[in-house]
Amino acid sequence: MDRERLRQALEHAGLTSYQADAYLTLLDLGSAPAVEVGRKSSVPVSQIYDVLRDLEAREYIETMEQEKLHAKPRQPDVVFEEMTTQGQLLVDAAEEIDKRYQQPSSMDYRLSVTKHPETVVKHAIELVEEATIVVDIAATFEQLEEMIPELRTARERGVVVRATGYTSTDAVPIDTEALDGAISELRVCSIPGPFLVTIDRHRTCFAPNTRSDETYGVLIHDRILPFIFHWYFLTCLWNLYPTVYLDDPKTVTYVTIEEFFCDFYGLVQDGYQLDVRIRGADVETDSETTVTGSVESMQYTWMHRDDQHPSLTELGAYTIMTVDTGEELVSVGGWGAVFEDIEARRIDLVGIDGELERHE
Numbered sequence: 001m002d003r004e005r006l007r008q009a010l011e012h013a014g015l016t017s018y019q020a021d022a023y024l025t026l027l028d029l030g031s032a033p034a035v036e037v038g039r040k041s042s043v044p045v046s047q048i049y050d051v052l053r054d055l056e057a058r059e060y061i062e063t064m065e066q067e068k069l070h071a072k073p074r075q076p077d078v079v080f081e082e083m084t085t086q087g088q089l090l091v092d093a094a095e096e097i098d099k100r101y102q103q104p105s106s107m108d109y110r111l112s113v114t115k116h117p118e119t120v121v122k123h124a125i126e127l128v129e130e131a132t133i134v135v136d137i138a139a140t141f142e143q144l145e146e147m148i149p150e151l152r153t154a155r156e157r158g159v160v161v162r163a164t165g166y167t168s169t170d171a172v173p174i175d176t177e178a179l180d181g182a183i184s185e186l187r188v189c190s191i192p193g194p195f196l197v198t199i200d201r202h203r204t205c206f207a208p209n210t211r212s213d214e215t216y217g218v219l220i221h222d223r224i225l226p227f228i229f230h231w232y233f234l235t236c237l238w239n240l241y242p243t244v245y246l247d248d249p250k251t252v253t254y255v256t257i258e259e260f261f262c263d264f265y266g267l268v269q270d271g272y273q274l275d276v277r278i279r280g281a282d283v284e285t286d287s288e289t290t291v292t293g294s295v296e297s298m299q300y301t302w303m304h305r306d307d308q309h310p311s312l313t314e315l316g317a318y319t320i321m322t323v324d325t326g327e328e329l330v331s332v333g334g335w336g337a338v339f340e341d342i343e344a345r346r347i348d349l350v351g352i353d354g355e356l357e358r359h360e
Contacts, residue, residue, distance in 0.1 A: 013079075013086045015058075018043045022051045023060055023073070031072035034063075112219040117195065117207035120217030124197040124205040125150050131199045133279070133345050134255040136230070137163040138189070138196040138237040140209060141174050152182040155247075160184050160255050160346065164237045166192050166209070176245045184253070186245035189237055196233055201335060201345070204229045227335055234258075235312055252349035257334035258315040260347050261298060266309055267352070268298050275351035276323065280344040283337050291332075291342065292350075293325035 003024060010020035018041075025041040026032065032040075038048035052071050055061045059078040064070045114120065121143055128135055128150040135154060137144065144165055151161050164187045167173055172188060179186060195217075197205040204226040207217035220226055234256065254260040264274055274295040282289045300310055301317040320340055321332045333340035 009083065013083045016051075018047065018051050019055055019060075022048065023055055026061055026071055026073050031070060034069040034071055037071060110220065110222040110225070114217045114219070115215060117209075117215055117217045120195060120205045120207040120219065121146065123219055124195075124199075127197070127199050127203050127205065128154050130203075131159045132157070133200050134160045134162070135200075136196075136198045136233050136238070136255075137161070138193055138233055139163070139165065140195070141165045141167065141172075143195055144183075145174065145178070148178065148182045155181055155184070160253060162238065162255070163187070164189050164233075164241060166190075168192075172244050179245055180247065183245065184247050185243055187238060187241040188244055189241050193237060196229060196237070198226050198230050198233060201226055201230070230335065231316070239312055254347040254349075255345065257319050257321060257332065257344045257347065258312055260321075260349075261300060261310055261315050261319055262312065264295075264349070265298050265300075268295055273353050274349060277348040277350055278323065278332055278342065278344050279346040279348075280332070280342045283333070283340055283343055289342060291323060291325055291330050293323040293330070296322040296324045296329060298322075 007017070007020045007024060010023065011017060015023065021041045022037055022043050025037050029037065029040065034048050034052055035045060037043070037052065038045040041048075043051050049069065052061065052063055052069070056063050056071075059074060060076075061071050061073050064072075121139075124137075125147050128147065131154050135151065137147070139147075144163055155161055161182065161184045163183050163185070165172070165174070167188050167190065172186075176186070192209060195205070195207045195209055197203075202221065202223050204220040204222075205217070206220070206229060208215070220229075239259075254263075268274060275293070276295060277290065277292045279288075279290045281287065298319075298321050300315050300319045319334050321344075323330045323332055330342060331340040332342045332344050334344060337343035
């Protein structure tokens with residue numbers, strides 16, 4: 001470090017420009033008369049005595065009365081302590097500035113708003129680490145790549161990860177091998193859209209990627225508001241687009257009862273037996289529960305239309321599935337179930353007439 005930067009460091013530690021220069025001059029000279037220190041530094045000779053007395057008061061140097069006032073540096077313990085303290089203060093200040101930059105402003109405990117979209121991505125990555133059932137993502141491929149380590153850890157815990165990536169072409173701008181173990185299913189959307197992550201039905205992170213007059217982000221911790229974003233994801237960012245990557249084609253898993261109805265309502269009407277395992281919550285107690293059995297019946301609001309393949313729109317109002325566990329009939333509803341026995345959060349198809357197969 002050159003002398004000028006060292007002088008700047010001493011000033012950051014609390015010395016004046018004259019004090020820093022006089023101290024560095026003494027370090028070079030070792031011991032010298034006060035007048036010589038003034039001549040070899042930028043300190044005016046008329047002020048050198050006051051500057052040296054101030055340095056002595058700070059325990060940087062010591063002075064000796066001989067024929068003339070002499071000065072010499074002291075052991076730099078005090079210097080080390082002050083500079084270390086100031087250095088840590090600057091580090092702490094930098095960390096606090098970054099924290100305050102990233103910290104969203106809270107409107108209430110359920111909703112936080114930030115001016116920085118990148119903060120939303122950062123929070124989404126942190127929240128993925130807490131996921132237990134499902135993570136739905138719509139993002140650019142750059143944002144997806146940033147989340148891959150945490151998504152892979154979530155998949156190892158058995159979390160279903162569904163992702164829609166925005167791309168301007170039909171080609172996927174990422175090696176799908178990089179997605180192995182991180183994403184359950186990937187679809188691509190050719191229309192740029194927002195960054196959106198919904199986690200376990202109660203956490204949502206949202207930020208515009210394009211076409212916004214202002215930059216902002218929204219963080220939601222609630223059991224009602226995420227439902228709106230869930231349906232936006234399902235109907236506008238997921239259901240309309242093709243699957244380009246599936247980690248395990250032999251596993252048939254659903255995280256919404258509506259999608260299960262779309263694919264298998266017709267088979268039940270045709271008399272097929274579907275064996276399922278349903279993980280969800282007891283509607284009365286909100287405790288986690290799992291049931292296994294065969295689908296006895298499937299009903300939805302517009303079933304009088306005799307449609308073998310109901311649309312998500314038709315399933316948006318009311319869906320109920322009755323499952324025979326062998327001991328009792330259990331009614332199963334979707335997100336926000338009120339009158340059913342169980343709110344389904346994950347449905348695994350384990351067999352059709354005893355033989356596992358994927359229905360396209």
